[in-house]
Amino acid sequence: MAQQRRLSVSISPLPNGILSPSSPTLAQAQLATSPPNASSFSISYEARQRASGAIPFPQSGKALTEFPLKDDPLRILLLENVNATAVAMLKAQGFVVEEVKKALGEQELIQRLKEGNFSAIGIRSKTKVTAKVIAECPNLLVIGCFCIGTNQVDLLAAAKAGIAVFNSPFSNSRSVAELVISEVIALSRQLCDRAREMREGVWNKVSKGCWEVRGKTLGIVGYGHIGSQLSVLAESMGMSVLYYDVLPIMPLGSAKQTETLDDLLEQADFLTLHVPELPETTNMIGAEQISKMKDGAYLLNNARGKVIDIPALIDALKSGKLAGAAVDVFPHEPASNGPNFGDSLNAWSSELRSCPNLILTPHIGGSTEEAQSAIGAEVGGALIRYLNYGSTIGSVNFPEVNLRPILHDGTVRLCHVHLNQPGVLKVVNAVLGEHNVEKQFSDSKGDIAYLLADITNVDEKEIKDIYEAIAGSRANIATRMLF
Numbered sequence: 001m002a003q004q005r006r007l008s009v010s011i012s013p014l015p016n017g018i019l020s021p022s023s024p025t026l027a028q029a030q031l032a033t034s035p036p037n038a039s040s041f042s043i044s045y046e047a048r049q050r051a052s053g054a055i056p057f058p059q060s061g062k063a064l065t066e067f068p069l070k071d072d073p074l075r076i077l078l079l080e081n082v083n084a085t086a087v088a089m090l091k092a093q094g095f096v097v098e099e100v101k102k103a104l105g106e107q108e109l110i111q112r113l114k115e116g117n118f119s120a121i122g123i124r125s126k127t128k129v130t131a132k133v134i135a136e137c138p139n140l141l142v143i144g145c146f147c148i149g150t151n152q153v154d155l156l157a158a159a160k161a162g163i164a165v166f167n168s169p170f171s172n173s174r175s176v177a178e179l180v181i182s183e184v185i186a187l188s189r190q191l192c193d194r195a196r197e198m199r200e201g202v203w204n205k206v207s208k209g210c211w212e213v214r215g216k217t218l219g220i221v222g223y224g225h226i227g228s229q230l231s232v233l234a235e236s237m238g239m240s241v242l243y244y245d246v247l248p249i250m251p252l253g254s255a256k257q258t259e260t261l262d263d264l265l266e267q268a269d270f271l272t273l274h275v276p277e278l279p280e281t282t283n284m285i286g287a288e289q290i291s292k293m294k295d296g297a298y299l300l301n302n303a304r305g306k307v308i309d310i311p312a313l314i315d316a317l318k319s320g321k322l323a324g325a326a327v328d329v330f331p332h333e334p335a336s337n338g339p340n341f342g343d344s345l346n347a348w349s350s351e352l353r354s355c356p357n358l359i360l361t362p363h364i365g366g367s368t369e370e371a372q373s374a375i376g377a378e379v380g381g382a383l384i385r386y387l388n389y390g391s392t393i394g395s396v397n398f399p400e401v402n403l404r405p406i407l408h409d410g411t412v413r414l415c416h417v418h419l420n421q422p423g424v425l426k427v428v429n430a431v432l433g434e435h436n437v438e439k440q441f442s443d444s445k446g447d448i449a450y451l452l453a454d455i456t457n458v459d460e461k462e463i464k465d466i467y468e469a470i471a472g473s474r475a476n477i478a479t480r481m482l483f
C-alpha cells in the first residue's frame with residue numbers, strides 16, 4: 001500500500017463558503033472579504049506575497065504559496081553551519097530558518113525535526129538522514145545537502161517517502177581549475193622543492209629543468225565542468241590545450257579534442273585528470289599510460305583518488321620519467337584533520353612523500369570560501385524552487401520536472417509525487433479532465449514518478465476537490481497544491 005503523505009493543515013469553511021486554515025492570516029482576511037460570487041480563484045498576488053512573505057525568485061515567475069494557506073510560514077532546519085548565503089536566501093523567501101552549528105545524531109535529529117515541525121532540512125556531510133529519520137518525520141518535504149556528496153542520505157527511502165534531495169555537484173569547479181593552474185606553474189618551476197629548501201636554510205638558485213608554461217601543451221582528460229574551465233584559463237597563459245573525453249564535446253577557444261587517450265598522452269607536457277570515479281576510470285593512468293607520455297612531462301590528479309595507479313607514479317617520479325606531479329585525492333583519505341596520512345592508510349604513503357617535485361594536498365581542490373558560498377546559493381536556490389514552484393531540477397533522487405513560470409493570478413499548480421505504476425495518468429486526467437490544464441509534465445525515476453500540472457480558472461472548492469482526489473488516489477506518495 002502506498003505511503004500517504006498529506007498536508008496537515010485543517011481546512012474550515014468561512015461564512016461565505018471559502019476555505020481557510022483555522023486562524024486567519026492577512027491573506028485569508030482578504031480572501032474572506034472577496035465577493036462571495038467570485039467564480040475563479042482570486043486571491044491576489046499581493047495577498048499571497050504578504051501571506052508567504054516571499055519575494056519572487058529570479059526567473060521563476062510569481063512566488064507561489066501552498067494551498068490551503070497555512071497559519072505559519074514553512075520551517076527549515078539548517079545543520080552543520082550551512083553557509084550564510086543560503087540562510088539569507090531562505091529567510092528572504094519568508095521561511096522560518098533555525099540554525100544549528102553542529103551535526104545531530106539520529107535520535108536527536110528525529111526529535112528536533114518533529115518538535116519543530118520542519119518541512120525542510122539542510123545538512124552538510126556529517127548528518128546522516130537515515131530511513132528511520134525519514135519514516136519518523138512525515139512532514140519533511142525536501143532535504144538540501146550543502147556539499148557535493150549525498151551518501152549521508154538514504155536517497156531511496158527519501159524518494160519513496162516523496163522527499164526530494166538536492167546537492168551541489170559543480171559549485172567548486174572554478175576553485176579546482178584555479179588550483180590546477182597554480183600547480184602547473186609551481187611544478188614547472190619546482191616551486192615546492194625550492195620553498196622547502198629555503199625553509200630548511202638551503203639556498204639553491206637553479207634554472208635547469210625550470211620552464212615557462214607559455215607555449216607548452218596542457219592535456220586534459222575529462223572536458224566537463226572543471227576541464228573546460230581549466231581550458232580557458234590555460235589558453236589565457238599562452239598554453240595549447242588538447243583534451244580527451246568519452247563524449248564529443250565542443251571545444252572552448254582554440255582547444256582541440258583528441259580521438260584517443262594515447263594521442264593525448266603522447267602530446268601533453270602537462271596531463272591533468274578531471275574524470276569521475278567509475279569502473280572504467282579506476283587506474284586509467286598506470287605504468288603503461290605513463291610510459292606513453294613524453295619524458296619529463298608532469299601528471300596532475302585533482303579528480304578522484306583511484307584514477308591514478310600511485311605505485312606507478314612513484315616509479316615514474318623516482319626514475320625521472322616524469323618531472324613532477326600534483327596529487328590532491330587519494331584512494332583512502334583520513335576521516336579527520338591531523339597527522340593521519342601514514343602508511344597504515346595507504347601502504348605507499350611514505351614512499352610517495354619522499355618523491356621529488358611532488359605537490360601533495362589534502363583534497364582541497366574545491367575548498368574555497370567562494371565555493372562554500374556558491375554551494376549555499378545553489379542548494380538554497382534548489383530548495384526555494386522546490387518549495388515555492390515544485391521544480392525538481394537538479395534533484396538526485398527524483399526525476400527532473402519543471403514547468404515554465406505561472407505569470408497570472410487564478411492558476412494553481414498540482415505537484416504530485418506518485419508510484420511509477422500503470423494507470424496513474426488515467427486517474428489524474430480523470431480528475432483534471434473537466435478543467436483547463438494549461439501545462440503538464442511528468443517523468444519517472446525507478447519506482448517513483450513526479451507530475452506537475454498548472455490548472456487555470458478554478459475556485460477554492462474545485463482546488464480542494466482536486467487535492468483530495470489526487471492525494472487520496474492509490475498511487476499517491478505526496479501531493480501539494482501551489483498557487
Ligand SMILES: NC(=O)c1ccc[n+]([C@@H]2O[C@H](COP(=O)([O-])OP(=O)(O)OC[C@H]3O[C@@H](n4cnc5c(N)ncnc54)[C@H](O)[C@@H]3O)[C@@H](O)[C@H]2O)c1
Nearest residue numbers: 222223224225226245246274275276277302303364365366
Ligand atoms: N579535488 C577536489 O576537491 C574536487 C572538487 C570537485 C570535483 N572533483 C572531481 O573532479 C572530477 C571532475 O569533476 P567535473 O565537475 O568536471 O565532472 P563533470 O561530470 O562535469 O565532467 C567529467 C567529464 O569526464 C568525462 N569522462 C567520463 N568518463 C571518462 C573516461 N573514461 N575518459 C575520458 N573522459 C571521461 C565525462 O564525459 C565528462 O565530460 C570528478 O571526479 C569530481 O569528483 C574533485
